[in-house]
Amino acid sequence: MLLNIKDLHVSYGKIKAIKGISLEVPAGEIVTLVGANGAGKTTLLKTISGLLQPASGSIEYEGKPLSDIKPFERVVEGICQAPEGRGIFPGMTVLENLEMGKFSRVAAKSENAQDLDMVYNLFPRLKERAHQAGGTLSGGEQQMLAIGRALMSRPRLLLLDEPSMGLAPKFIAQIFEIIQEIKKQNVTILLVEQNAAKALTIADRAYVLETGYITMQGSGVELLNDPKVRQAYLGHGA
Amino acid sequence: MKAKAFNLRDIFGDWWESATPIQRGITRTVVIATFYALPFLNNPVIDTPETSFKSVLFYPLVLFALMAVGLNVVVGKSGILDLGYVAFFAIGAYTHAVMSARTSLNFWEILPFAMGFAMLAGLILGLPALRLRGDYLAIITLGFGEIIRIIAINTEAIGGAAGITDIPGPTPIFGFEFSVMDPRPYYWLTLTLLILVIWGVLRLSHRKPGRAWEAIREDEDVAEFMGVATLKYKLWAFIIGGAVGGLAGAIYASKIRSIQPELFTLNLSIMILACVVFGGMGNIWGVILGAVLLGYIPEKLRFLSDYRIIFFGLLMVVMMNIRPNGLMPRKKREKFQEKIS
Amino acid sequence: MDFSILVTDFWSLTIDGIVVGAIVALVSLGYTLVYGVLRLINFAHSEIFMIGTMTCYLVIQQFGFTGYEEPLPLWKFASLFLLFGLTAAMVSGVAAVILEIVAYRRLRVLGASRLSSLISAIGASFFLVEVFQKLSGAKNLDFPRMISKEPIFTFSSAYISADKILVIVGAGIVFYILNRIINHTKLGLGIRAVSQDEKTSILMGVNVNRIISYTFLLGGALAGVGSAFYMVFYETTKANVGFLIGISAFTAAVLGGIGNVRGALVGSFALGLFQQYTSAVLGYNWKDVVTFVILVFVLLVKPTGLFGESLQKARV
Amino acid sequence: TGNPAIYFQGALTGPYQETGINEANGVILAIDKYNASKPKVKVEYKSIDTQASGANSPALAQKVVEDECAIGVVGGMYSGETLAAVPIYEGGKVPVVSPSATNPALTNKSAYFHRVVGSDLVQGPALAQIAISLKSKLFIVDDATPYGKGLATIVKKTAGKIVVGTDGVTEGTTNFTSVVSKVKASKATAVFYGGYYPEAAIFIKALRDNPATKNVKFIAGDGVLDGEYIKLAKKNAEGTYLTAPGQPMEKVAPALAAEYKKKFNRVHGLYTLEAYNAAYVLLEGIKAGKTTRDALNTWLGEAVVKVNGTTISFSATGDPDNIVMNQYTIKNGQMVWVKRLS
Amino acid sequence: MTKKLLEIQNLVVKFGGVTALNEVNLHVNEGEIAALIGPNGAGKTTVFNIVTGYYKPVSGDVLVDGNSVLGLRPYLIARMGLGRTFQNIRLFGDMTALENVATAADALNKSGLLSALFGLGRSRRDEKRSMETAQSLLEFIGLDHRAHQMAKNLPYGDQRRLEIARALALNPKVLLLDEPAAGFNPQEKVELGDLILKIRDKGYAVLLIEHDMSLVMKISDRISVLDFGQKIAEGTPSEIQKNQRVIDAYLGVAEDAS
Ligand SMILES: Nc1ncnc2c1ncn2[C@@H]1O[C@H](COP(=O)(O)OP(=O)(O)OP(=O)(O)O)[C@@H](O)[C@H]1O
Ligand SMILES: Nc1ncnc2c1ncn2[C@@H]1O[C@H](COP(=O)(O)OP(=O)(O)OP(=O)(O)O)[C@@H](O)[C@H]1O
């Protein structure tokens, strides 16, 4: 089990956002998290990457408690996040933003070039705009940059927070292909998506989050066919 | 229902909201009366050991409060860092000093000029604000403050470095004599003007201009997209801040009777800015509290003599660390309502 | 107004302007570096400089080198200079780091407004000035002459003496090293990342606290080096020595585009030269007025200074 | 109530504390000697510390006025703080005798203000006269303080045609390079500096370090006449032309100077003697039974007091009738009295 | 003939070397929901930034209700009848929901600072009008229970809707919505679609940028498609869905609009 979360509670001051969640992410799988706005999905990802401190409960990563690892060191351990809101460094060029992805790694030049090629292959637009300031990219371009930057760190666990948000339909299809492609390179993926239909299709395992609790779990296909899920998250029968 | 924290501010706020107009009126009267009575309420607890308490009440306390309220319009409300506020104070002081010597106008007649010139200066200072943002504007204001002082030093027509002496005080009004000896009438005068200014600023804050300033502070671009004439309101902030500074300056000059450029240094600007932030930027009561404390503490500490400013500086660091948003920060009281579906 | 002096004494004014600019630049860099990472005007930075000058003074006192008038042999001066210069750099650097921890860190972690930090900085500045006022008995402290100020050669109207050469060459070396640090280590990238988005920086594996500490260390050390040059050039210090040079340095940083290292350098030299020329032509006292007028015009044309990132108007 | 008190107003802390403490000690010495003489009414010493700033002095003066025991003030030390405080003393009818505030604007300000030294209207022309007698081309620099700039203005007026250039710096500056360039360009042979010793020391060094201005004569007023000037400027201070309305205490009253040294374990400063004298005059009044503010003030108007070899009496404006002006120089690292100018 | 409330003529926009819009013509008719779609970076948001006066075009013209607004400052254009939302939510975070909306409503009041200060009747009436407008708009979008909460503390979905209410407070001739459904789940998207229809029925014309085709196809009257800064198609939803160029450039596979 790459990531093992037990009875996690997280709150913002007095507001409880996560109220006791247990969840497992096996190595090499895609685990999808779906849930309405404000269910606590982003909160969970931020807690894993260390931007938030849990109030109680434990997170184990590769068998070690994550609380032992400082937030900024988690990247070195292979946890990387493409955050909600994208988190582009607005004054840095696209290239510099991508380099930030490798900040914590000392890598050979050739390795860098290789990774850069890989990202540019996935998102040719970024190559065109390599020297444009990140802040002036269009919404979708920023989204590509955020994902590309996360890949630059060669993560073992990739946390994706609504990667399809703001992307054009044609590209959304591609993004899910890319995610599957990444999985093949032995990267474990924890995926948060509003586009539940697609996200559940590619998921090995999935959880439904509602107001801070996990209300359902199973394989991607199981949930995809669950009438309640279809009703609430797939826009059927509404 | 969200849990509510116990805090005095909310308790008072709730009480105030539920109070009847009569209760509110009584509270207001009592509070205001207490302030007017302060010169008589001198006792060892609040007395300043080495300085005349009556005098301290006028300067720095109430004058700092007046200036802080004026600066708060610029810094707290519209979020523009102004490091040269002393310029308006100086302009007000010099206007009174020069005009009372050159014209036959008395203090009361000069006051509008003092404010007017300061407003004009605010307008001029505000013009670069149309293009500049953030700390770039801050250095311009800082420069402005210094320039006014340097010009005063180098202009012999207004006394040069030696400044102006023999400045007359205000002529009697409503039976109040203004003698140099007795700071109390000056205190009462400034307090009255302070109350008027507070009234005006609160009025603006609760209406369209207040919202416009806040919107500019939050996000200038978006404010503009939402139809806020950002340039106009930024200018107004400078103009109003200037007017209040000019007012304070004129009163100050009429009390101390002689002014020199060296009274109007960057330090004073910084002190007033500190009052604003220390008390709680954007919240007029916080700002006044800040001014009162930062004016009062150094006087109270005078017995420490040399160590006074050391202690004072330390206090500023410690207090900001304890209450990072000031003593009484601007905080909207949020009201939670259940959705009735 | 007498423009002829610009012709007759051009080179002498220029050399002095460069020397002054170099010293100002060393202080200015501290403002810009800290601003770059925290978007904070480190108001107490002038006191970090002051601590540097005091350190130089104390080191020299320790060695009993007080008050002599005869210049030292070059090797002796050089080793002494390295000694007090490096000590000052170290002490100033550490002082800056402590300042950050004491006066800013908690405010930053709590996400307080930048103005709150500014006030904390002002408090720290008051504190430091007064403490040193007390320690120095509010006196001007006097630094011995260790290097001859006799002109080594003349260049047109300018007398070039060893101390001027020292400042210009020494500052040049420091700028070169700084450039290496900023552009060829991850520190530079980290500084920029933290300044733009602290949270995302953490996600990218940036140790924010460490980056900030290093930034203060670097800025403080530069001010320390600047203070050593200052002491050799001006030979005196006092508790509030930082005030005037602090304002100049801050102005220079803004002129160049605050947050931008190259900007601080160019701004400082421009300011140094410009002030030297205007004070010769118009009089020392008017130089600040003219400086600010020019500053306004520069900023009206380039609202983010000469080299500032033009990101003020980000896209929506 | 209690014994009548004499206040000292000046800087007891801050950058100007040296001069201030030496004045305050002069007052203390006078009062202690008086009290030791078993008088009918003993006098208490009190002080207000203005740090020589006009921003501080009004509120502090107010405190003096409110203190019923206060019947006289020795002070203020510098002109700025005094200008700001005098209207309040006037209102409280507190007689003031300043040992060292020399700004001409103070004269005629108040019926309660007196001083024991001549104003800059005396010192300025004396300084100009020195420059003229040196047959120099004079360059004038001031520090933009009320004192420095005020004095420089008077010097400039009286020196007339020999002035070849002027410049103004700010208090606290260390960068005199552009000023030196201007001096050099003006081909001046003498420089007058209106200001205080810290900057003067840096200025003279800068002048001496530049081969072109190495030999210009350096002239300055009492603001520069201080032991610290010699310490900071070192051998560059040698030969500086200085004036002061004060008397050299070690010459005029050597016994008192020794007593001072013994009591305070420090050497007296410029204006220690004047502070002592100012206090002495007030004490003479008290001895004569004038123990109210008004009585003492009226008495001051008529008094003729002999102390330490001078006779002190005041004109209608409060200026001394008997104005002294002395010339000093620095020789072998010592402050040396040259001659009496008036 | 229907009135064109917003018309864009031959618009050319460049950023450095990049041509973001090239000879684009667009319009929004009275009472319609027009949609603007296209791949990422096609220039959609740029259209909004141009018509609201944030950027200046190289050439071309923008007409609001027949009047050119080129060169006017954004706040004047806003008052002339363009209210917009933002791709990345940009509310006045430290102001309450009600104040957010009232700030925009203020724009239509003539009374200024002096009358607010001296309490002239007009200012009082204006104040009342702003507050009532804001309150009724919050009710309209279903946020009245949040009126006195700080904008930054609202849940994501409410923030998106608050932005719409704020733009409506300008009483715009055309409401410009930039990806209002981003981050919504299908259920919420349906609700949003209903809201936009309701807005149209109140008489506002809408220009909608959106990547969610089910929403766009369902509610739009007319769709324009941008690609690389060029308009490549225009028509009704069913026409657009069948347009091969649009499918190639943008849709990928033909979506079913159920
Ligand atoms: N900074 C914050 N302060 C207070 N409450 C917050 C904060 N951020 C989130 N919340 C609250 O925490 C809860 C969970 O929010 P979170 O952002 O994790 O939801 P989410 O599932 O990611 O939703 P979305 O689909 O909108 O991204 C919500 O009720 C939200 O209002
Ligand atoms: N200020 C700017 N400076 C440089 N390039 C810019 C700027 N603004 C936009 N661009 C570029 O112009 C192009 C169009 O951007 P725009 O934001 O209009 O795209 P969009 O159609 O809204 O895309 P998305 O669907 O991804 O939001 C993009 O390639 C973008 O990088």
Ligand SMILES: [Mg+2]
């Ligand atoms: Mg989320």
Ligand SMILES: [Mg+2]
């Ligand atoms: Mg867009």
